Amino acid sequence: MTTIAMIFLLGGSFSLILLFIYWCDRIIEGTKGAEK
Amino acid sequence: MDLLQISVVILFLLLIVKPLGTYMYHVFSNESNRTDKPFSWVERAIYFICGLKVRTQMSWKKYALFLVLTNIVFVAVGFLILLIQGYVALNLNGIKNMEPTLAFNTIISFMTNTNLQHYSGESGLSYFSQMAVIMMMMFTSAATGITVAIAFIRGITTKGLTIGNFFEDFTKAIIRILLPISIIMTIVFVGLKVPQTFEATIKAKTVEGEVQNIAIGPIASLETIKHLGTNGGGYMGANSSHPFENPSPMTNVLEILMMWCIPASLTYTYGKFAKKQKQGWVIFSSMLILFIGFFVLEYYSESQGNPVLNTLGLNHEQGSMEGKEVRFGIAQSTLFTTVTTSATTGTVNNMHDTLTPLGGLVPLALMMLNSVFGGDGVGLVNMLMYAIMAVFICGLLVGRTPEFLGKKIEAKEMKLITIALLAHPFIILVPTAVSFIMELGKGAISNPGFHGISQVLYEFTSSAANNGSGNEGLGDNTPFWNISTGIVMLLGRYISIIALLGVAGSLVKKQWVPETIGTFRTDNSLFTGILIGVVLIVGALTFLPVLALGPIAEYVTIR
Numbered sequence: 076m077t078t079i080a081m082i083f084l085l086g087g088s089f090s091l092i093l094l095f096i097y098w099c100d101r102i103i104e105g106t107k108g109a110e111k
Numbered sequence: 112m113d114l115l116q117i118s119v120v121i122l123f124l125l126l127i128v129k130p131l132g133t134y135m136y137h138v139f140s141n142e143s144n145r146t147d148k149p150f151s152w153v154e155r156a157i158y159f160i161c162g163l164k165v166r167t168q169m170s171w172k173k174y175a176l177f178l179v180l181t182n183i184v185f186v187a188v189g190f191l192i193l194l195i196q197g198y199v200a201l202n203l204n205g206i207k208n209m210e211p212t213l214a215f216n217t218i219i220s221f222m223t224n225t226n227l228q229h230y231s232g233e234s235g236l237s238y239f240s241q242m243a244v245i246m247m248m249m250f251t252s253a254a255t256g257i258t259v260a261i262a263f264i265r266g267i268t269t270k271g272l273t274i275g276n277f278f279e280d281f282t283k284a285i286i287r288i289l290l291p292i293s294i295i296m297t298i299v300f301v302g303l304k305v306p307q308t309f310e311a312t313i314k315a316k317t318v319e320g321e322v323q324n325i326a327i328g329p330i331a332s333l334e335t336i337k338h339l340g341t342n343g344g345g346y347m348g349a350n351s352s353h354p355f356e357n358p359s360p361m362t363n364v365l366e367i368l369m370m371w372c373i374p375a376s377l378t379y380t381y382g383k384f385a386k387k388q389k390q391g392w393v394i395f396s397s398m399l400i401l402f403i404g405f406f407v408l409e410y411y412s413e414s415q416g417n418p419v420l421n422t423l424g425l426n427h428e429q430g431s432m433e434g435k436e437v438r439f440g441i442a443q444s445t446l447f448t449t450v451t452t453s454a455t456t457g458t459v460n461n462m463h464d465t466l467t468p469l470g471g472l473v474p475l476a477l478m479m480l481n482s483v484f485g486g487d488g489v490g491l492v493n494m495l496m497y498a499i500m501a502v503f504i505c506g507l508l509v510g511r512t513p514e515f516l517g518k519k520i521e522a523k524e525m526k527l528i529t530i531a532l533l534a535h536p537f538i539i540l541v542p543t544a545v546s547f548i549m550e551l552g553k554g555a556i557s558n559p560g561f562h563g564i565s566q567v568l569y570e571f572t573s574s575a576a577n578n579g580s581g582n583e584g585l586g587d588n589t590p591f592w593n594i595s596t597g598i599v600m601l602l603g604r605y606i607s608i609i610a611l612l613g614v615a616g617s618l619v620k621k622q623w624v625p626e627t628i629g630t631f632r633t634d635n636s637l638f639t640g641i642l643i644g645v646v647l648i649v650g651a652l653t654f655l656p657v658l659a660l661g662p663i664a665e666y667v668t669i670r
Contacts, residue, residue: 077590078194081215085190088598089183092605096175099530099613103523 113410113442120364120446127372128395132379138287139261139280139380150287157282168273171616174262175609177277178255182222185251189244190218193236202237203311204326209235216593221248223604224256224342224486226457226579227596229588231348233326238309245344246333250293253340253373254284256488259608260377263492266615267516268384270623274615288373293335296369300331303365304358307331330355338369341486343457343579351447351460352436363443363460370456374484377491385516389634394494397642398453401483405473406449412469414441418670431470434462445470452477455486457579464558464566464584468666471565472658478576479654480646481535486577492611494646496528498633499614501645505631514630517623524614531610536653538602539575542595543568543657551591557584561668565661570596575603 137144158164169177192199193214197207209217213229220227221244232241258280265274301307306327313325330346334356337343343350351357357366375395382391416427430441439447444461451458452474463474477483482493499515503525506513513520546552546567556563562584569582574596581587587596624630632638 077211081211088601096609100172102526103617
């Protein structure tokens with residue numbers, strides 16, 4: 076049970092990290108859009 | 112004698128910086144050079160096996176994505192091995208499978224280059240786990256850090272749409288830098304009496320008739336990449352204070368130089384990429400000045416002895432030797448401590464929990480700043496982040512658009528830098544505060560009073576800075592500490608890496624701004640001073656209150 080919980084925790088954490096890449100990209104691209 | 116020892120080590124470092132920095136420039140400059148001949152055939156074979164015959168240049172987003180995905184694969188494989196190590200080959204000492212929360216903590220710890228250890232290597236890992244998980248992660252996490260630095264350097268020094276190919280940089284970092292140096296140094300370490308064997312633990316009978324287990328194993332090979340990769344995770348629980356890991360002052364000096372050389376030399380590589388060597392020296396000088404300042408405090412504090420013992424009238428001529436190895440003395444112990452926390456390696460040759468209050472403040476402060484040399488690659492990137500911050504502040508002061516290396520710094524870059532800058536204190540201070548609220552956190556403290564605050568603070572600071580050294584007074588192998596520090600390590604590693612790769616991706620697309628008489632110069636002593644000031648002011652504003660509650664309060668209490 077603990078093993079499954081840890082697998083989910085690892086998966087969830089890395090999913091959030093992958094989402095963070097797209098959030099940073101939106102900061103870069105989004106600001107460019109606002110300047111236009 | 113102490114001064115001589117310290118000066119010699121720093122002199123050796125200065126001698127290494129230029130050749131190693133130049134070598135790394137040639138490795139990553141993507142131009143044909145002499146490093147191709149001995150290594151390119153190995154790389155071609157790896158590219159062929161991995162289906163990477165065509166290696167296209169990547170945008171920052173793709174670079175970051177492949178970096179994280181590659182790390183996820185390593186984590187998945189390593190996590191599985193730790194969970195089933197009891198059934199896998201090369202388990203000569205009958206080590207059991209690792210407990211899941213400890214495996215969670217360990218795998219994140221080594222993938223993030225932290226090497227925080229809530230276990231003892233000699234009793235918690237099989238030989239297969241030591242090599243296939245721990246040593247493999249030591250190579251890959253260090254290579255990941257180096258690739259981030261190279262991608263960031265390309266971003267701020269070149270013009271285009273891409274920052275390189277992650278897989279090519281990653282392979283080159285391992286094949287051309289980490290592996291050759293590790294092989295040579297492993298042989299040197301074996302010559303200096305560090306064990307390298309597959310024999311099982313020796314059972315010796317003592318004079319009193321008791322049986323003593325003497326752990327051995329493939330230690331020399333782990334020892335080299337442990338330091339070269341600014342990893343820090345020891346083969347033994349006692350890390351580099353154990354006589355098999357660090358038998359003599361000679362091995363101690365080599366270990367110091369190995370963990371220091373890549374972070375220091377990358378500043379020279381940066382100067383080569385920028386086509387202005389002065390830029391690299393400014394960064395190097397800023398780091399060295401900060402380092403020396405902190406080292407002087409560390410050395411002075413430890414050499415004065417323990418204030419409490421001094422008041423009892425005990426002789427303190429040898430300094431505060433509690434928790435230190437006699438074969439290293441004060442000079443080599445304090446230098447090791449300062450280098451291991453500035454280069455965020457985390458290896459220890461003395462007990463950090465028994466450092467004097469101000470001696471304990473130094474490693475904490477260096478990990479909080481996380482930019483004084485720093486880990487392989489990430490330290491340079493963090494210092495360049497502060498450099499951009501310094502340029503931005505100066506630009507605001509004089510009312511000009513800030514520029515760094517001929518590229519305008521705008522709101523989007525500053526937003527990402529602010530995220531990276533604020534994430535670090537957030538993931539240290541919030542979990543520290545939460546730990547004091549919860550019994551699960553408070554229960555682990557072994558030392559009451561202000562020193563207990565330092566113990567908890569040290570654990571989260573070490574995790575967030577991806578340092579990994581332990582205060583060792585904390586009972587930290589519990590699900591609460593395994594999971595909380597695991598999450599802090601993940602955030603500490605990837606938030607800043609991704610945000611700063613984003614900055615690189617944004618800057619690489621920008622047009623060069625021609626240098627004019629009004630351009631704020633970033634290659635002179637004035638900027639060195641400003642950079643040091645910014646690092647110290649930002650660090651002090653963020654962390655001084657909590658330091659006042661921990662080591663400073665302890666110092667005031669017992670002096």
